[in-house]
Amino acid sequence: MSVxxxxxxxxxxxxxxxxxxxxxxxxxxxxxxxxSVERGELFGLxxxxxxxxxxxxxxxxTLLLPTAGTARVLGIDVAKDPRAVxxxxxxxxxxxRGLYERLSAWDNLRYFAELYGVEPERQRARIxxxxxxVGLTGRERERVEGFSxxxxxxxxxxxxxxxxxxxxxxxxPTIGIDPVGARALRGTIATLATAGKTIVLTTHYMFEADExxxxxxxxxxxxxxxxxxxxxxxxLVTEGNVVEIELYGAPERVAADARRLDGVQSATLEExxxxxxxxxxxxxxxxxxxxxxxxxxxxxxxRISSREPTLEDAYVALVSGTCPD
Numbered sequence: 001m002s003v004x005x006x007x008x009x010x011x012x013x014x015x016x017x018x019x020x021x022x023x024x025x026x027x028x029x030x031x032x033x034x035x036s037v038e039r040g041e042l043f044g045l046x047x048x049x050x051x052x053x054x055x056x057x058x059x060x061x062t063l064l065l066p067t068a069g070t071a072r073v074l075g076i077d078v079a080k081d082p083r084a085v086x087x088x089x090x091x092x093x094x095x096x097r098g099l100y101e102r103l104s105a106w107d108n109l110r111y112f113a114e115l116y117g118v119e120p121e122r123q124r125a126r127i128x129x130x131x132x133x134v135g136l137t138g139r140e141r142e143r144v145e146g147f148s149x150x151x152x153x154x155x156x157x158x159x160x161x162x163x164x165x166x167x168x169x170x171x172x173p174t175i176g177i178d179p180v181g182a183r184a185l186r187g188t189i190a191t192l193a194t195a196g197k198t199i200v201l202t203t204h205y206m207f208e209a210d211e212x213x214x215x216x217x218x219x220x221x222x223x224x225x226x227x228x229x230x231x232x233x234x235x236l237v238t239e240g241n242v243v244e245i246e247l248y249g250a251p252e253r254v255a256a257d258a259r260r261l262d263g264v265q266s267a268t269l270e271e272x273x274x275x276x277x278x279x280x281x282x283x284x285x286x287x288x289x290x291x292x293x294x295x296x297x298x299x300x301x302x303r304i305s306s307r308e309p310t311l312e313d314a315y316v317a318l319v320s321g322t323c324p325d
Contacts, residue, residue, distance in 0.1 A: 008069035044213035090160035094175035150181020246302025
Protein backbone atom coordinates (compact mmCIF):
# COMPACT_ATOMS: atom_id res chain seq x y z
CA MET A 1 0.00 0.00 0.00
CA SER A 2 1.28 3.46 -0.93
CA VAL A 3 1.71 5.98 1.87
CA UNK A 4 -0.09 8.69 -0.14
CA UNK A 5 -2.74 7.75 -2.70
CA UNK A 6 -4.54 10.40 -4.73
CA UNK A 7 -7.18 9.33 -7.26
CA UNK A 8 -9.24 11.60 -9.52
CA UNK A 9 -8.88 14.55 -7.14
CA UNK A 10 -10.84 17.72 -7.93
CA UNK A 11 -11.27 20.99 -6.07
CA UNK A 12 -13.68 23.70 -7.29
CA UNK A 13 -13.98 27.21 -5.87
CA UNK A 14 -16.97 29.51 -6.29
CA UNK A 15 -15.99 33.17 -6.40
CA UNK A 16 -17.53 36.51 -7.41
CA UNK A 17 -16.26 39.85 -8.70
CA UNK A 18 -17.68 43.33 -9.17
CA UNK A 19 -19.39 45.82 -6.85
CA UNK A 20 -22.63 46.95 -8.49
CA UNK A 21 -23.12 43.85 -10.60
CA UNK A 22 -21.78 40.71 -9.00
CA UNK A 23 -20.42 38.14 -11.43
CA UNK A 24 -20.06 34.60 -10.19
CA UNK A 25 -17.25 32.38 -11.43
CA UNK A 26 -16.32 28.75 -10.94
CA UNK A 27 -12.60 28.01 -10.68
CA UNK A 28 -11.32 24.46 -10.89
CA UNK A 29 -8.05 24.62 -8.95
CA UNK A 30 -7.38 20.87 -9.20
CA UNK A 31 -8.70 18.67 -12.00
CA UNK A 32 -8.56 14.85 -12.01
CA UNK A 33 -5.18 14.64 -10.21
CA UNK A 34 -3.86 11.14 -9.47
CA UNK A 35 -0.49 10.04 -8.06
CA SER A 36 0.98 7.91 -5.30
CA VAL A 37 3.94 8.19 -2.93
CA GLU A 38 5.71 5.13 -1.58
CA ARG A 39 7.07 4.68 1.93
CA GLY A 40 10.44 6.36 2.45
CA GLU A 41 10.19 8.28 -0.82
CA LEU A 42 11.05 11.96 -1.30
CA PHE A 43 8.39 13.03 -3.80
CA GLY A 44 8.45 16.38 -5.59
CA LEU A 45 5.28 18.18 -6.69
CA UNK A 46 6.33 20.91 -9.14
CA UNK A 47 4.34 23.53 -11.01
CA UNK A 48 3.96 27.28 -11.65
CA UNK A 49 2.10 29.62 -9.32
CA UNK A 50 -1.61 28.83 -9.36
CA UNK A 51 -1.06 25.35 -10.81
CA UNK A 52 -2.73 23.56 -7.88
CA UNK A 53 0.28 22.44 -5.80
CA UNK A 54 -0.67 24.07 -2.52
CA UNK A 55 -4.37 23.20 -2.97
CA UNK A 56 -3.40 19.54 -3.36
CA UNK A 57 -1.16 19.68 -0.28
CA UNK A 58 -3.89 21.38 1.78
CA UNK A 59 -6.32 18.61 0.85
CA UNK A 60 -3.79 15.96 1.90
CA UNK A 61 -3.22 17.61 5.30
CA THR A 62 -7.00 18.07 5.80
CA LEU A 63 -7.11 21.88 5.57
CA LEU A 64 -9.41 21.66 2.52
CA LEU A 65 -12.06 19.17 1.48
CA PRO A 66 -11.94 17.75 -2.06
CA THR A 67 -14.88 18.45 -4.36
CA ALA A 68 -14.51 14.99 -5.92
CA GLY A 69 -12.09 12.08 -5.96
CA THR A 70 -10.27 10.46 -3.05
CA ALA A 71 -7.09 11.15 -1.13
CA ARG A 72 -5.62 8.73 1.40
CA VAL A 73 -2.66 9.13 3.69
CA LEU A 74 -1.39 5.92 5.32
CA GLY A 75 -4.60 4.28 4.13
CA ILE A 76 -6.82 6.84 5.89
CA ASP A 77 -9.33 8.87 3.85
CA VAL A 78 -8.53 12.54 4.49
CA ALA A 79 -12.20 13.55 4.21
CA LYS A 80 -13.64 10.77 6.39
CA ASP A 81 -11.12 10.76 9.25
CA PRO A 82 -9.15 14.04 9.22
CA ARG A 83 -8.21 13.78 12.91
CA ALA A 84 -6.38 10.49 12.37
CA VAL A 85 -4.52 11.98 9.38
CA UNK A 86 -3.43 15.08 11.33
CA UNK A 87 -1.94 12.89 14.06
CA UNK A 88 0.31 11.19 11.51
CA UNK A 89 1.50 14.03 9.26
CA UNK A 90 3.67 17.12 9.64
CA UNK A 91 3.44 20.30 7.57
CA UNK A 92 6.16 22.89 6.96
CA UNK A 93 5.57 25.93 4.77
CA UNK A 94 7.86 28.67 3.48
CA UNK A 95 7.66 32.14 5.01
CA UNK A 96 7.68 33.73 8.43
CA ARG A 97 4.23 32.74 9.68
CA GLY A 98 3.53 30.09 12.28
CA LEU A 99 6.02 31.00 15.01
CA TYR A 100 5.72 33.24 18.08
CA GLU A 101 8.42 35.88 17.72
CA ARG A 102 8.46 37.04 21.35
CA LEU A 103 9.14 33.49 22.51
CA SER A 104 12.44 31.65 22.34
CA ALA A 105 12.99 28.73 19.99
CA TRP A 106 12.75 26.36 22.96
CA ASP A 107 9.48 27.87 24.21
CA ASN A 108 8.00 27.74 20.70
CA LEU A 109 8.77 24.05 20.45
CA ARG A 110 7.52 23.41 24.00
CA TYR A 111 4.22 25.14 23.14
CA PHE A 112 3.71 23.17 19.93
CA ALA A 113 4.72 19.93 21.66
CA GLU A 114 1.76 20.46 23.99
CA LEU A 115 -0.55 21.13 21.03
CA TYR A 116 0.66 18.01 19.21
CA GLY A 117 0.12 15.86 22.29
CA VAL A 118 3.77 14.91 22.87
CA GLU A 119 3.99 13.19 26.28
CA PRO A 120 5.39 15.58 28.92
CA GLU A 121 8.15 13.16 29.92
CA ARG A 122 9.37 12.98 26.28
CA GLN A 123 9.20 16.67 25.45
CA ARG A 124 12.61 17.82 26.71
CA ALA A 125 14.57 15.02 25.04
CA ARG A 126 12.57 15.35 21.81
CA ILE A 127 13.07 19.13 21.59
CA UNK A 128 16.79 18.80 22.26
CA UNK A 129 17.08 16.08 19.60
CA UNK A 130 15.33 18.23 16.98
CA UNK A 131 17.30 21.38 17.79
CA UNK A 132 20.47 19.38 17.22
CA UNK A 133 19.11 17.94 13.96
CA VAL A 134 18.28 21.36 12.47
CA GLY A 135 21.46 23.04 13.74
CA LEU A 136 19.96 25.38 16.36
CA THR A 137 21.71 23.98 19.41
CA GLY A 138 23.07 26.90 21.43
CA ARG A 139 20.48 29.33 20.05
CA GLU A 140 17.42 27.72 21.63
CA ARG A 141 17.03 30.35 24.39
CA GLU A 142 17.07 33.30 21.98
CA ARG A 143 13.87 35.00 20.86
CA VAL A 144 12.70 34.06 17.38
CA GLU A 145 12.39 37.75 16.44
CA GLY A 146 16.19 37.86 16.21
CA PHE A 147 16.45 34.80 13.94
CA SER A 148 17.36 34.96 10.26
CA UNK A 149 14.88 33.57 7.74
CA UNK A 150 16.94 30.43 7.34
CA UNK A 151 16.98 29.84 11.09
CA UNK A 152 13.21 30.32 11.22
CA UNK A 153 12.75 27.73 8.49
CA UNK A 154 14.90 25.25 10.36
CA UNK A 155 12.74 25.90 13.43
CA UNK A 156 9.64 25.34 11.26
CA UNK A 157 11.01 21.91 10.31
CA UNK A 158 11.69 21.08 13.96
CA UNK A 159 8.13 22.11 14.83
CA UNK A 160 6.72 19.90 12.05
CA UNK A 161 8.67 16.89 13.36
CA UNK A 162 7.82 17.23 17.06
CA UNK A 163 5.23 14.42 17.06
CA UNK A 164 7.46 12.26 14.81
CA UNK A 165 5.01 12.17 11.87
CA UNK A 166 5.19 9.33 9.39
CA UNK A 167 4.70 11.72 6.47
CA UNK A 168 6.17 15.23 6.19
CA UNK A 169 4.81 17.83 3.73
CA UNK A 170 7.24 20.63 2.84
CA UNK A 171 5.64 23.51 0.90
CA UNK A 172 8.44 25.64 -0.62
CA PRO A 173 10.60 25.41 2.53
CA THR A 174 13.64 27.26 1.10
CA ILE A 175 11.80 30.20 -0.51
CA GLY A 176 13.50 33.52 0.19
CA ILE A 177 16.45 31.99 2.07
CA ASP A 178 20.03 32.96 1.28
CA PRO A 179 22.15 30.34 -0.54
CA VAL A 180 24.08 29.26 2.57
CA GLY A 181 20.92 28.81 4.63
CA ALA A 182 19.14 27.05 1.76
CA ARG A 183 22.02 24.61 1.35
CA ALA A 184 21.95 23.79 5.06
CA LEU A 185 18.18 23.29 4.89
CA ARG A 186 18.50 20.96 1.89
CA GLY A 187 21.04 18.96 3.89
CA THR A 188 18.51 18.61 6.71
CA ILE A 189 15.82 17.45 4.27
CA ALA A 190 18.21 14.93 2.69
CA THR A 191 19.09 13.60 6.17
CA LEU A 192 15.40 13.07 6.94
CA ALA A 193 14.91 11.21 3.66
CA THR A 194 17.96 9.03 4.32
CA ALA A 195 16.52 8.17 7.72
CA GLY A 196 13.40 6.78 5.99
CA LYS A 197 10.94 9.65 6.44
CA THR A 198 8.31 9.91 3.67
CA ILE A 199 8.44 13.47 2.32
CA VAL A 200 6.30 15.40 -0.17
CA LEU A 201 8.09 18.55 -1.35
CA THR A 202 6.92 21.51 -3.43
CA THR A 203 9.51 23.93 -4.76
CA HIS A 204 10.13 26.41 -7.57
CA TYR A 205 13.86 25.60 -7.59
CA MET A 206 14.47 22.90 -10.19
CA PHE A 207 18.05 22.20 -9.10
CA GLU A 208 16.67 21.54 -5.62
CA ALA A 209 14.13 19.02 -6.93
CA ASP A 210 16.83 17.41 -9.09
CA GLU A 211 19.13 17.07 -6.09
CA UNK A 212 16.59 15.81 -3.55
CA UNK A 213 13.67 14.03 -5.19
CA UNK A 214 13.43 10.41 -6.21
CA UNK A 215 10.10 10.89 -8.01
CA UNK A 216 8.54 14.06 -9.42
CA UNK A 217 5.07 14.99 -10.66
CA UNK A 218 4.63 18.19 -12.68
CA UNK A 219 1.23 19.86 -12.27
CA UNK A 220 -0.05 22.62 -14.55
CA UNK A 221 -3.48 24.25 -14.70
CA UNK A 222 -4.71 21.82 -12.05
CA UNK A 223 -3.67 18.62 -13.86
CA UNK A 224 -0.62 16.31 -13.77
CA UNK A 225 1.26 16.70 -17.07
CA UNK A 226 4.25 14.43 -16.35
CA UNK A 227 5.52 11.98 -13.74
CA UNK A 228 8.82 10.15 -13.22
CA UNK A 229 12.34 10.40 -11.84
CA UNK A 230 14.38 13.56 -12.57
CA UNK A 231 16.26 11.51 -15.18
CA UNK A 232 12.96 10.43 -16.77
CA UNK A 233 11.81 14.03 -17.13
CA UNK A 234 15.17 15.22 -18.45
CA UNK A 235 15.10 12.43 -21.01
CA LEU A 236 12.12 14.19 -22.61
CA VAL A 237 14.47 16.92 -23.81
CA THR A 238 17.89 15.26 -23.90
CA GLU A 239 18.08 15.30 -27.69
CA GLY A 240 19.59 18.49 -29.05
CA ASN A 241 20.97 21.29 -26.90
CA VAL A 242 20.14 24.59 -25.25
CA VAL A 243 21.51 27.94 -26.40
CA GLU A 244 21.50 30.90 -24.02
CA ILE A 245 21.95 34.37 -25.57
CA GLU A 246 22.38 37.48 -23.43
CA LEU A 247 20.48 40.46 -24.85
CA TYR A 248 19.88 44.11 -24.01
CA GLY A 249 16.72 45.92 -25.11
CA ALA A 250 15.10 42.90 -26.74
CA PRO A 251 11.32 43.09 -27.42
CA GLU A 252 9.07 40.30 -26.17
CA ARG A 253 8.42 39.07 -29.72
CA VAL A 254 12.01 37.78 -29.94
CA ALA A 255 11.02 34.58 -28.12
CA ALA A 256 7.91 34.10 -30.29
CA ASP A 257 9.95 34.53 -33.47
CA ALA A 258 12.57 32.04 -32.25
CA ARG A 259 9.85 29.44 -31.58
CA ARG A 260 8.86 29.55 -35.26
CA LEU A 261 12.31 28.44 -36.42
CA ASP A 262 12.76 24.91 -37.70
CA GLY A 263 14.10 22.56 -35.05
CA VAL A 264 13.22 24.83 -32.07
CA GLN A 265 11.26 23.13 -29.28
CA SER A 266 10.95 26.08 -26.91
CA ALA A 267 12.18 29.65 -26.51
CA THR A 268 11.75 31.94 -23.51
CA LEU A 269 13.01 35.45 -22.74
CA GLU A 270 14.06 35.73 -19.09
CA GLU A 271 15.06 38.73 -16.99
CA UNK A 272 18.23 38.01 -15.00
CA UNK A 273 19.17 41.15 -13.15
CA UNK A 274 20.20 43.85 -15.64
CA UNK A 275 20.37 41.49 -18.61
CA UNK A 276 17.81 39.57 -20.70
CA UNK A 277 18.55 35.96 -21.58
CA UNK A 278 16.96 34.23 -24.56
CA UNK A 279 16.88 30.49 -23.81
CA UNK A 280 16.33 28.41 -26.95
CA UNK A 281 16.01 24.64 -26.85
CA UNK A 282 16.54 22.80 -30.11
CA UNK A 283 15.27 19.38 -31.11
CA UNK A 284 18.44 18.30 -32.94
CA UNK A 285 22.19 18.69 -32.64
CA UNK A 286 22.23 21.12 -35.57
CA UNK A 287 23.52 24.56 -34.53
CA UNK A 288 20.53 26.93 -34.64
CA UNK A 289 22.44 29.93 -33.29
CA UNK A 290 22.82 31.74 -36.68
CA UNK A 291 19.08 31.46 -37.34
CA UNK A 292 18.24 32.79 -33.87
CA UNK A 293 20.65 35.71 -34.20
CA UNK A 294 18.84 36.73 -37.39
CA UNK A 295 15.60 37.47 -35.51
CA UNK A 296 16.77 39.67 -32.62
CA UNK A 297 15.10 42.87 -33.90
CA UNK A 298 18.12 45.06 -33.26
CA UNK A 299 18.71 44.00 -29.64
CA UNK A 300 22.28 44.43 -28.38
CA UNK A 301 24.10 41.13 -28.08
CA UNK A 302 26.01 39.79 -25.09
CA ARG A 303 27.47 36.40 -24.24
CA ILE A 304 26.37 33.27 -26.14
CA SER A 305 26.67 29.82 -24.57
CA SER A 306 25.50 26.27 -25.28
CA ARG A 307 24.79 23.48 -22.81
CA GLU A 308 22.91 20.21 -22.32
CA PRO A 309 19.24 20.33 -21.21
CA THR A 310 18.46 20.33 -17.47
CA LEU A 311 15.43 19.48 -15.35
CA GLU A 312 14.47 23.16 -15.54
CA ASP A 313 14.43 22.95 -19.35
CA ALA A 314 12.18 19.89 -19.18
CA TYR A 315 9.90 21.65 -16.69
CA VAL A 316 9.61 24.79 -18.85
CA ALA A 317 8.85 22.68 -21.91
CA LEU A 318 6.16 20.74 -20.03
CA VAL A 319 4.32 23.73 -18.56
CA SER A 320 4.60 25.76 -21.76
CA GLY A 321 3.21 22.91 -23.85
CA THR A 322 6.29 22.67 -26.07
CA CYS A 323 7.57 19.32 -24.80
CA PRO A 324 7.70 16.67 -27.56
CA ASP A 325 5.20 13.79 -27.31
